[in-house]
Amino acid sequence: MSFDLHHENATWFNRRQMFGTAASGIGVAALSSLLNKDNVFGAEPGTNNVSSRGLGGLPGLPHHAAKAKRVVVLWQGGGPSHVDLFDDKSVLRDLAGKDIPDSIRGTTRLSTMSSGYAKWPCVPPIKPHKAYGKCGTTMSTMLPNIGALADDICLVRSMNTEAVNHAPGVTYFMTGAQVPGRPSMGAWLSYGLGSETDNLPTFVVMTSSDKAKTCGQLFFDYYWGSGFLPSRYQGVRFQNTGDLVPYLNNPPGISPAGRRAMLDDLAAMNAAHLAEYGDPEIDTRISQYEMAFRMQTSVPDLVDFSGETKETLKRYGPDAMKKGTFANNCLVARRLLERGVGFVQLMHAGWDQHSNLFTQLEQQCIDTDGPSAALVQDLKERGMLDDTLVVWGGEFGRTPFGQGDPANPIGRDHFGKAYSWWMAGGGVKPGTVYGATDDFAWNITENPVHVHDMQATMLHLCGIDHTRLTYRYQGRHYRLTDVHGEVVQGILA
Numbered sequence: 001m002s003f004d005l006h007h008e009n010a011t012w013f014n015r016r017q018m019f020g021t022a023a024s025g026i027g028v029a030a031l032s033s034l035l036n037k038d039n040v041f042g043a044e045p046g047t048n049n050v051s052s053r054g055l056g057g058l059p060g061l062p063h064h065a066a067k068a069k070r071v072v073v074l075w076q077g078g079g080p081s082h083v084d085l086f087d088d089k090s091v092l093r094d095l096a097g098k099d100i101p102d103s104i105r106g107t108t109r110l111s112t113m114s115s116g117y118a119k120w121p122c123v124p125p126i127k128p129h130k131a132y133g134k135c136g137t138t139m140s141t142m143l144p145n146i147g148a149l150a151d152d153i154c155l156v157r158s159m160n161t162e163a164v165n166h167a168p169g170v171t172y173f174m175t176g177a178q179v180p181g182r183p184s185m186g187a188w189l190s191y192g193l194g195s196e197t198d199n200l201p202t203f204v205v206m207t208s209s210d211k212a213k214t215c216g217q218l219f220f221d222y223y224w225g226s227g228f229l230p231s232r233y234q235g236v237r238f239q240n241t242g243d244l245v246p247y248l249n250n251p252p253g254i255s256p257a258g259r260r261a262m263l264d265d266l267a268a269m270n271a272a273h274l275a276e277y278g279d280p281e282i283d284t285r286i287s288q289y290e291m292a293f294r295m296q297t298s299v300p301d302l303v304d305f306s307g308e309t310k311e312t313l314k315r316y317g318p319d320a321m322k323k324g325t326f327a328n329n330c331l332v333a334r335r336l337l338e339r340g341v342g343f344v345q346l347m348h349a350g351w352d353q354h355s356n357l358f359t360q361l362e363q364q365c366i367d368t369d370g371p372s373a374a375l376v377q378d379l380k381e382r383g384m385l386d387d388t389l390v391v392w393g394g395e396f397g398r399t400p401f402g403q404g405d406p407a408n409p410i411g412r413d414h415f416g417k418a419y420s421w422w423m424a425g426g427g428v429k430p431g432t433v434y435g436a437t438d439d440f441a442w443n444i445t446e447n448p449v450h451v452h453d454m455q456a457t458m459l460h461l462c463g464i465d466h467t468r469l470t471y472r473y474q475g476r477h478y479r480l481t482d483v484h485g486e487v488v489q490g491i492l493a
Contacts, residue, residue, distance in 0.1 A: 056202075057194025062463025067427025067493070068389035069196070070337050071189070071462065072344040074330075074372055077170060077217045078352030079414055081398035083441050084361060085140045086420035087157050088129035091439040092400060095122045100401050104440050111164045113354075114403055114413040121409050122440070123402040126358055135431035142365040145373035146392075146422070151431040152376060152385070153424040154491055158435020158444045161396055161416040161451045166217050166352065169395025169416065173451050174223045176480045183227035183471070185455065186343040188480045189462060190233040192469045197340030199298040201236040204341050206329040208240060210350030210364055217349040224345055228473040230280040235345060238332070240324030244299055256296075302335055315374040319367075327371040334378050337388060351394055354403055354411040376424050389426025389461050394419075400441045418444050421454070427461045429493045452485035460487045 083092065100120040109115075129138050133150030146153075163169035168178035175182040183191070186203035195202035205224040209216045224235030238244045254262075273282050305313070305321065308331075313320045319327035326348045333344045350364045372392055379385040397419025402409020418437045424430070436446040449457075456466040459480065466485055470477040 055195045055198055058192050061192050061469075063465040063468060064463055066461065066463030067387065068425070068458075068461040068463075069387040070342050070344075070384075071186075071389045071391070071426070071458065072333050072337060072375070073185075073346065074368075074375070074390065074392040075170075075345065075347045076351050076368065076392065076394040077219075077347060077349040078166065078215050078394060079169075079396045079398055079419075080351045080394045081353070081357070081361065081412055082157070082415075082418070082420040083123075083398055083400050083412070084125045084127070084357075085143060085365070086155060086422070087418075087437055087441045088125055088138055088140075089400070089437075089439055089441045092122045092441070093124040096124050097121050100440050100442065104438065104442050106443075108417050108442070109162070109164055110399070111414045114399065114401075117401075120401040122400065123409050123412065126361065133431065137431070137433055140365070142362050143369045145369045149373050149376055149424065152380065153422045153430060154428045155420060155422045155433045156435055156449055156454075156491065157418075157420045157433060157437060158446065158448050159393065159397075159419045159421050159451075159454065160444060160448055161419075163395060163416055164414050166395060166414075167220065169414075170217075170223055171220075173393075173395065173455070175225075175227065176452065176455060176482050180220070180222040180225075181227055182478065183229045183233065183480070184222070184224050184235065185458070185480060186224060186235050186345055187226040187229050187233040188469060189343050189459075189464075191229050191471070192464055193342065193462065195340070195342060199295060200302070200336065200339055200341050201295075202341065203233070203235040203343045203345070204336055205235040205237045205345045205347065206240065206332065207237070207347045207349070208324060208326040208329055209348070210360070211367060215350045215352040215356070215360060215364070217352055219347055219349070223347065228478070229471060230283065232280075232283065235343075240329075244303060245295060248295055248299060298339070302339065303332065305331070312374075312378065315370070315377065317370040317374070320371075326368050327374075330371040330375045334375055334382075337379070337384065338382070353398075354413065357398075357411040379425065385425035387426060389428065389458065390424040391421065391458065392423070393421030417442060423491065427493050428491055434488070434490050447488075447490060449488055449491075450484070452481045453488050455481050456485035457488045457491055461492070 083089065098121065100122055105120060125140065127140055127142050129140050131138050132147035135151050137150040137155055139147045139150070161169060161172060163172050163178055171180055172178045174184045190202040203224070207219050224237065226234035239246065270282050316331050317327045319325035320331055322328055326346070329346050333346055336344050348368060350367065353360050376385065376390055379388050379390070396414055396416040398412035399415045402411070403413045404410040418441060434447055435444060435449055437443060438445050459466040459469065466479060466481045470479045
């Protein structure tokens, strides 16, 4: 017995597509993004996936009125030294070269590079500090531009973490666990709140490194991954060389109309498979093909800086037009936020100073101080800072004692017991300092803020109760903050 295989496959396709569409509506749902902006993907089974925020997202979110409509994380990878930048201690100058007392050190966990030391010599800040703004917040003179924004920021001096190594420390804040595998914060927000734009990703990541590449850390995909959430929620990494997004342009010989027709046919086939199997990754495939098509027009506009004034470009510094630099990424970040992108994650590797602390820390400040401040100032002048949350920080701080020969300490080691971050806009109390450390910048003496507390606070500012945004996986409901975290009320405006 013979039969026409092509005809049989076509008959199967049409029958399955009809059943899927008529019986469950999944086929219609899958194709809806082709027809209008009411994207209905991403919900858990049994929901209609209509968020009060915009496209996609979960029903009932946000849980309360959001102060921040968008978030930008200026991640300073490597461990910026809180002792040298944000938490000046006169005792370290007075006792320079003398050991930090046992009563202060206690049983603090340190990295293997210094945990066996017999001497713990105090090392004072390498540059002077001064009071900035009407609020009088004290910061290093190596950060003049961030210092000039003192009245707009909240400096948190009581951050703490259990992590003492880079990758676990970054993973801890980004995903809520030191071991890779869980969704990143941007993925959680994309999943819960959806998007305000349909021609750019909801969650964008850009990376950069210090100019001399002496303090670089590796960037792992799980820092912006979706973990066990559907992969459509992972961050889209923009490249810092070549095309911003690979494979965005049509192949040679393919016209826009031909590409559109191909995507329509592909979407119909994927819709049929989605109706048949219910695999969320098919949903991802459909939505990402469509996003790529729309980005063919949105991305060129995104990086067309011809409308930027000379004053704006000057503010971001001499590297503003150099692709792949922190300055350029800050400028692109502002343009992404203006266009409705909800979560922008800038990851800059350059703060892992050990023996090169005295030669490289100041240069790192020069490279990042101006662009960081420019972004905040830019958002403020455009009326966007009030509802944009800006967060600047790294995985931990640096030891108050010197690393290396006790008679000639040459650097600082990793330190998670206490360190500093700053925040601006998006419902944060401006012109304030939250938390405090002891005379050696070692132990937190007032208002500790754990990594999970910071995550809970950021979600709260975005309108989310961190205990209620969960996802069932392998028999358990997971959340970003695991089973921990409290909203830090003292940071809120």
